[in-house]
Amino acid sequence: MDIFVQQIINGLVLGSIYALVALGYTMVYGIMGLINFAHGEVVMIGAMVAITVIKLLADSGLPGVVIVLIGLFAAAVACMAVGFTIERVAYRPLRKAPKLAPLITAIGVSIVLQNVAMLVWGRNYHSFPPILPTSQHEILGATITSLQVAIVLIAALTMAGLMLLVHRTRLGRAMRATSENPAIAQLMGVDIDRIISLTFVIGSALAALAGLMVSANYSIAHYYMGFILGLKAFTAAVLGGIGNLAGAMLGGILLGLIESLGAGYIGDLTGGFLGSHYQDVFAFFVLICVLVFRPSGLVGEKVAERA
Amino acid sequence: MHFSRVPSMTLAIVAAIALIGCGQKEEPKPQAAAPVAPPPKPEIVVKLGHVAPLTGPQAHLGKDNENGAMMAIEELNAKALEIGGAKIKFELLPEDDQADPKQGTIVAQKLVDAKVNGVIGHLNSGTTIPASKLYFDAGIPQISGSATNPKYTEQGFSTAFRVMANDVQQGKVLGDYAAKQLAAKTVAIIDDRSAYGQGLADEFEKAVVAAGGKVATREFTTDKATDFAAILTKIKSKKPEVVFYGGMDAQGGPMAKQMKTLGLKAKFLTGDGGCTPEFIKLGGDATEGQYCSLPGVPLDQMPGGKAFGDKFTAKYGQIQLYAPYVYDAVMVMADAMKRANSVESAKFLPEIGKTDYQGVTTKINFDEKGDLKNGAISMYQVKAGKWEYLETIGGSPVEAAKAAVAEAAGAIKEAAKDAATTTGEAAKEVAKDGVKAAADAVKAAADATKAAVEKK
Structure with a gap:
């Protein structure tokens, strides 16, 4: 039992991170119908900037939490700038072009960001300085650290905040309008250039937060980390229904749980015939099943109707 | 929405392009x-x-x-x-x-x-x-x-x-080390499914079984993964005494850290791929006391x-x-x-x-296959945030003897220094320990030399 609880906790922590990154994909897709493949790299830049700033301040004598918050602020600012620039340089000129063109530039931007990061931060791995006070807690025989609790809570709060922003504010209404029909929204007086820029900036701020969480939880950052994370988060977004905020969250948490339970039990369930290396196979099998029966993802229907 | 007709197909194409790209x-x-x-x-x-x-x-x-x-x-x-x-x-x-x-x-x-x-x-x-x-x-x-x-x-x-030295040599040394020196009855094995990681893990498994140990479970990850909580949780339920990882430092370090987070108290052992300063940097204090092996003898010797x-x-x-x-x-x-x-x-x-x-x-020197002859394997352990050399196993006996003598000299010097700075009972105790360590080392050197002579 305690092992099962532990696997659920593992899945929740992993899933919260996936969900936070998936939100970035889904927001951009919801508004522009574009898959921003550079989003994983923005997460990486967030992690790198945060670690750099935190390392600089590590000896300053400030409390750990304050240093991390300063790191997060710096990372968010950097990521917002990167997100804004990406949209301006790589996507805006192609807004009227066929859908494939911005997709290719997205992949290009991703490669450029990766290599720039390699030049700036080098090929070595960076470790997260151990400045956060971590304590371990026992829940039903399973272990969870205070950092992991914080990750799940902050991710949940952030997602709730984003839902409020999109569904309860003027900006959110403008975003939804742009998502439904940019041309009509513009006629109604919505400055869609500004809305799209803001979407990128908000998504990038979330990426900075996700980057900080990943690097703090695994105490590792590397110029290459965004690729796999981005791919997994993209999968999560598709699983939940890309373009839908609740779907991204659901997809992220589900993917985390599936991976965790898959790796934990698949070996025993099949009598050792399939091992934990089938964890990804298992996750993608679930994805395929979902797409066969619900082509627009678990909760993707609403967006399709609306748009 | 105008792009909603074929979303799954678009996504598939997109994913394919992403992979190719x-x-x-x-x-x-x-x-x-x-x-x-x-x-x-x-x-x-x-x-x-x-x-x-x-x-x-x-x-x-x-x-x-x-x-x-x-x-x-x-x-x-x-x-x-x-x-x-x-x-x-x-x-x-x-x-x-x-x-x-x-x-x-x-x-x-x-x-x-x-x-x-x-x-x-x-x-x-x-x-x-x-x-x-x-x-x-x-x-x-x-x-x-x-x-x-x-x-x-x-x-x-x-x-x-x-x-x-190849993985047959290294895996055997590692397996023996786990079963004998670390006295492990059950081990858990993880590898990254690369030719290196898998090969080394296979040889390790063989050596452990040959030495009378039991493999509790065999788990897998990839050479790009960062999260090992799921497999480590499963391993924890099997209560092994040693966890062996066949793979590189970028996974080994975080793995050691996550073992600590999950309260998995087994000793961690890895091969040459994890024997780097990067491993310690990434694993933090969770790497303290963990082991690795590296073919050859320490550079400074x-x-x-x-x-x-x-x-x-x-x-x-x-x-x-x-x-x-x-x-x-x-x-x-x-x-x-x-x-x-x-x-x-x-x-x-x-x-x-x-x-x-x-x-x-x-x-x-190469053998007829192109492998290194007499490939020695050295064991290392993390002490105070650094890989410290423990011992060299296999390889040229003369080298081993040389290493043992160097160690003996070091032990004597240590003991003398300690003795000089302490007084009374403590000094006697320290000196006794030091001399004993030195005597052991000299004995090891003698054994190794004997083996060398016999071989010749």
Whole structure:
């Protein structure tokens, strides 16, 4: 039992991170119908900037939490700038072009960001300085650290905040309008250039937060980390229904749980015939099943109707 | 919404494009760095290919290998060698295989087409093995500094050599170490499904079972993963005494850390891929007391090893892992050229097999397959945030004796120092311990020497 609880906790922590990154994909897709493949790299830049700033301040004598918050602020600012620039340089000129063109530039931007990061931060791995006070807690025989609790809570709060922003504010209404029909929204007086820029900036701020969480939880950052994370988060977004905020969250948490339970039990369930290396196979099998029966993802229907 | 008609199909295409796009990352332009000025005197340019992952998760190790090769090349060029009456200038063609077997064969073909005289590399067994066929077909000698999977030299290719003990030797030492020194009755094994990780884990498993140990579970991850909570949780439920990981430092470090987070108290043991400062950096204090093995003997105990270390550090920074081995690989190739008095692959290839070279990592002789003879394996443990040398197992007994004597001398010195600074009972106690440790070490040295004599 305690092992099962532990696997659920593992899945929740992993899933919260996936969900936070998936939100970035889904927001951009919801508004522009574009898959921003550079989003994983923005997460990486967030992690790198945060670690750099935190390392600089590590000896300053400030409390750990304050240093991390300063790191997060710096990372968010950097990521917002990167997100804004990406949209301006790589996507805006192609807004009227066929859908494939911005997709290719997205992949290009991703490669450029990766290599720039390699030049700036080098090929070595960076470790997260151990400045956060971590304590371990026992829940039903399973272990969870205070950092992991914080990750799940902050991710949940952030997602709730984003839902409020999109569904309860003027900006959110403008975003939804742009998502439904940019041309009509513009006629109604919505400055869609500004809305799209803001979407990128908000998504990038979330990426900075996700980057900080990943690097703090695994105490590792590397110029290459965004690729796999981005791919997994993209999968999560598709699983939940890309373009839908609740779907991204659901997809992220589900993917985390599936991976965790898959790796934990698949070996025993099949009598050792399939091992934990089938964890990804298992996750993608679930994805395929979902797409066969619900082509627009678990909760993707609403967006399709609306748009 | 206008794009909602075929979302799944669009997504599939998108995913496919993403994968293709990411598979073809930038490639360094090796020629750009090479000097183009024509030599004033008759001079032969010897082109050596070097392959390692320069991008991707193992880029830090790949660059380290390249630095090792570069340093050897620069030293050779500084010596202004003359072979076959002509001045020799070595030139390195560095290639990036991304630790990907497919990419490994592509760059291997590129080097074959560039008509290199020899190849140093690749770093990973998974890329070295498929590439070795291309080099063999083209008759190009290949020396890897770090590919340890036994298959590499078992294919019967006369061109394949390595200057590092293979995984059969290393896996056996590790398995014995876990079962005997660490007294583990049950072990859990994780590998990264690469040719290296899987091969080493298989050999480890065999050795543990042979020594009477039990494998509680075998788990798997990838060489790009960062989250191991799920498999570690499963391992925790099996309560092993030792967790062995066959793979690289980028996974090993975080894995040790996550073991601690999950309250899995087993000892952690890993092979050469995890035997790096990076492992400690990434694992933090969770790496304290954990073990790794590395073929060869510690650098500072080798003749010229300390000098190499200082020079490398001054030039490129901290040694990651294989740089000294790659350095030796280049030197062995140059040495064979000297003895053959030729830089032609076909002519100096037979000389590589006859190598008798004192490298910075070990004394290099090859067996008929191209494997290192008497490959020694050293065990290390993290103490106070640093890899500390424990002992050397196997390999040349003379080397082992030398190491033991050095250790004895160190122990005596320690004891004397401690005795001088403490007083009364404590001093006596310390001195007694020190003398006992020294006596043990001397005994070990004597045993090893005896073994050496018997062997001769």
